[in-house]
Amino acid sequence: MNEITHAVIRMKAGVLAFVFALLGGFSLFIMTVLLLLKGGQNVGYHLNLLSNFYWGYEVTWFGSIVGFFYGALTGWAIGWIIGVIYNFIVTSRNPQS
Amino acid sequence: MFNGIEKNTPDSNIIIGAGPAGLTAGYELSKLGQKSTILEADKLVGGISRTVNYNGYRFDIGGHRFFSKVPYVNELWNEILDGQFLERSRLSRIHYHNHFFDYPLKISNALVGLGPVESFLVGLSYAKSKFSPTDEEKTFEQWISNRFGTRLFNIFFKNYTEKVWGIPCNEISADWAAQRIKNLSLSEAIRNAFVSNGTTKSGEKITSLIDKFHYPNLGPGMMWEACEGILNDFGSPTLKQQFVNRIFHKNGRVSHILTKNTRNEATEYSGSNFISTMPLKELIFSLDPAPPDEILKAAKLLRYRDYLTVVLMIDRPHVFPDNWIYIHTPEVKMGRIQNYKNWSPDMVPDSSKTSLGLEYFLWEKDEEWTWEDSRLIELGINECAALNLIQKNEVLEGTVVRMKKAYPVYDSNYHHCVELLRQYMGTFENLQTIGRNGLHRYNNQDHSMLTGVYAARNTEQLEYDVWAVNTEQEYHETDKATAKTGDRLVPTKIPEETPADGFNLEKKLKEQLKLIDSFAMGSAVGLVSGFLLFFATILLIIKSGQQNNPTLALLSNFLPGYKDTLPGALIGLFEVGIGSFSIAYLISSLMNWTFTLYLSIIKRNSEIEENKTILDKV
Structure with a gap:
């Protein structure tokens, strides 16, 4: 297994960003929609706190769309930064590979 | 002159x-x-x-x-x-300390032959080789021991290999084992694991030398x-x-x-x-x-290994059913016995007789190489009798053939x-x-x-x-x-490396089958998570201009000392950073471990199949 155990994967930051963007966007969208479908008093009290960071976001049908974009944007940034930092560290630790 | x-x-x-x-x-x-x-x-x-x-x-x-x-x-x-050509059935066994062991080795037969105590020790030795193999495989001994355990190596490989090659196994290059004994490629192992159905890559039905x-x-x-x-x-x-x-x-x-x-x-x-x-x-x-x-x-x-065979003509129609027997018993000098009649009945002029070839692997400088034929024949008769294969009085006549430089030595x-x-x-x-x-x-x-x-x-x-x-x-x-x-062999020219050599599965697999650097992944996730919380907290402080904002306050249940203050943000950065690093490191390591274990199992299973006939290649 040497050929595997000695090989370290490099991330494609763009791909990682895209995947995180999808996850982030759809997660927030689905969470918002689920709370709306559930209904009741003070719908999405805790999730509404995200409006502190995501201006324009609220637990409404329109807010779910806004949340999708914010979630995707945040996910994209997180994925891309993780990819870049990971690759930087891998390259530093394996300068010849 | x-x-x-x-x-x-x-x-x-x-x-x-x-x-x-x-x-x-x-x-x-x-x-x-x-x-x-x-x-x-x-x-x-x-x-x-x-x-x-x-x-x-x-x-x-x-x-x-x-x-x-x-x-x-x-x-x-x-x-x-x-x-x-005749198509012949193959039978060969190992003789070791008055027992005949089936070859290729069968577990039940080997356990019975070795006895419960030795079998237990063999099991322990095998387990040790799996969990703590020798890091380097420079010698034949290391190569075999890593695959079968030291105890099995001593019983089934050491004596015979040293008889054949006249060199301690710890001085024989592992290259030799690698050349004679197939070491599966990664792609082959994976292919076998997923698509092997008794056919080769080209779809040909696999026939085996093991039986015929x-x-x-x-x-x-x-x-x-x-x-x-x-x-x-x-x-x-x-x-x-x-x-x-x-x-x-x-x-x-x-x-x-x-x-x-x-x-x-x-x-x-x-x-x-x-x-x-x-x-x-x-x-x-x-x-x-x-x-x-x-x-x-x-x-x-x-260096070259020399070969000498003592042929005994035996007055008995059937001596043993094998084509040949590997003699691992260290008390006798012979390494292998051929029963030529079992290769082809036409190898003897009289079907009521049998001819046995006792194979000795020597150096030209060895004393036995210069012995008179009669002395070598006597040695052969005595050794065959000691192994309970023949009675001395059954031997009709004998002859000796010497072959210099029969085997190139891989030292x-x-x-x-x-x-x-x-x-x-x-x-x-x-x-x-x-x-x-x-x-x-x-x-x-x-x-x-x-x-x-x-x-x-x-x-x-x-x-x-x-x-x-x-x-x-x-x-x-x-x-x-x-x-x-x-493939159909039309000898190929010396290959020239070209970028368009087509799809290379082995290369592609090696490109794809890589592990995650757990430290790098942990660090990346830790840094991003820590700073995300830090900046979120700072943003809240700037935005609200007041402390005790409920937005992130609940996190203090999980992050001791965290508050929506600047020192709290720094504590949160540190704690989330460490926590995220640990989780990401653990997940990456588990993924790597599972992946490597899975591939190891695939490869091990394939190698077990390949190495069933390992002695034929010695």
């Missing part, structure tokens, strides 16, 4: 040695319309694949099963012998005697008992060679192409003028030395060295033949690399052909 020099009519091709490689080269040249003169030092053709006839009893120098994954070699065999093999009814020598006849009819004679004494060369070209016969009469042979199958060491020392000192030193370091020097000699030989335009001893490579008959084919075709200005034969770390008995040897 030579009695004189007789000028021989020049032939275009001079072949030194009438073994499988030399005769195949002559045969291939004849197909190309070229005549040749083949010079053989012995009285018989076939080299180590000869069949000796003693009062109607025929016997091999070792056993030679006819099986090749090289289709062109199969074609040649059938052309030369016109399909006169082909054999000429009068032994392998029949093949080479027939080949000699065909070549003679073509006008390419084989001249026997011609010892090559000098090979004269100038400006990178051999001009002529000088031989002497048993009467010390010298003959000179000139030609335009020279193909040698003589041992590489002897070839180098025959060159005139002599090569540089460095080359001579390298040649001098090459710690050989690789470097052979590489030097290979480079030096490359400086000759019209001299090629081929065959087992010519290349100092432990080739089987079919690989040696292939080098002959290549050499013959190289006389037509083609460039086939004879040194590339049998270097794929794959062994054809496994029945899994490589692209190079398993």
Whole structure:
């Protein structure tokens, strides 16, 4: 297994960003929609706190769309930064590979 | 002193040695319309694949099963012998301390033979080799022990291998094991795990040498005697008992060679192409003028194992059912016993008799090598009786055959030395060295033949690399052909590396099957998570301008000391950073571990299948 155990994967930051963007966007969208479908008093009290960071976001049908974009944007940034930092560290630790 | 020099009519091709490689080269040249003169030092053709006839009893120098994954070699065999092959069932066992062990090894049989205590210890040893293998695999001992455990190595490999090679297993290069015993490629293992259904890559049904093999009814020598006849009819004679004494060369070209016969009469042979199958060491020392000192030193370091067989004629129709028996019992010197009658019933002149070949692997300098035949026969009878195979009074007669330089030795020097000699030989335009001893490579008959084919075709200005034969770390008995040897063999030219070589599964897999750097992943996730919380907290502080904002306050339940203050943000950065690092590191490590374990299991299972016939390759 040497050929595997000695090989370290490099991330494609763009791909990682895209995947995180999808996850982030759809997660927030689905969470918002689920709370709306559930209904009741003070719908999405805790999730509404995200409006502190995501201006324009609220637990409404329109807010779910806004949340999708914010979630995707945040996910994209997180994925891309993780990819870049990971690759930087891998390259530093394996300068010849 | 030579009695004189007789000028021989020049032939275009001079072949030194009438073994499988030399005769195949002559045969291939004849197909190309070229005549040749083949010079053989012995009285018989076939080299180590000869069949000796003693009062109607025929016997091999070792056993030679006819099986090749090289289709062109199969074609040649059938052309030369016109399909006169028997299909034989194979049975071989291991004799160790008065027990016969099935070979290939079967667990139940081995456990019964070894007994409960030894079996338990073997199990422990095997487990140790799995959980704590030797890091490096430089020696044969390390290579085998890592796969079977030290105790199994000592029982089933050490004695026999050291008998055969005369070298402690911790001095035998692991290269040898890698060449003789197939080490599965990663792609092969994965392919086997997912799509193997008893077929090769090309979809051919896998047949195995484990159970059956082909054999000429009068032994392998029949093949080479027939080949000699065909070549003679073509006008390419084989001249026997011609010892090559000098090979004269100038400006990178051999001009002529000088031989002497048993009467010390010298003959000179000139030609335009020279193909040698003589041992590489002897070839180098025959060159005139002599090569540089460095080359001579390298040649001098090459070693060969010698072989001696004591053949006993037994007055009994059936002695044992095996084709051969591996003798691991350390109390006797013999390494293997052949029962020629079980290879082919035509190997004995009288079906009520049996002939056994007791194989001894020696160095020429060993005392036994110089023993009188009668003393060796007595040794053989005593050892067979000690193993309870025969009664001494059943032996009708015996004979001895000695074969010098039967096996090239893979010691710690050989690789470097052979590489030097290979480079030096490359400086000759019209001299090629081929065959087992010519290349100092432990080739089987079919690989040696292939080098002959290549050499013959190289006389037509083609460039086939004879040194590339049998270097794929794959062994054809496994029945899994490589692209190079398993497809219909039209010898391939020396490959030139081009970017458009097409899809390479092995390369692609190695590109894809990589592990995550857990530290890097942990660090990246830790940094991003920590700073995300830090900036979120700072943002809240800036935005609200007040403390105790409920938005992130709940996090203090999980992050001791965290608050929506600047010091709290720093504490959160630190705690989330450490926590996220740990989680990401753990997940990455688990993923890597699972992935590696899975691939290891695939590869291990495949290797177990491959190594069932490991002793055949020793």
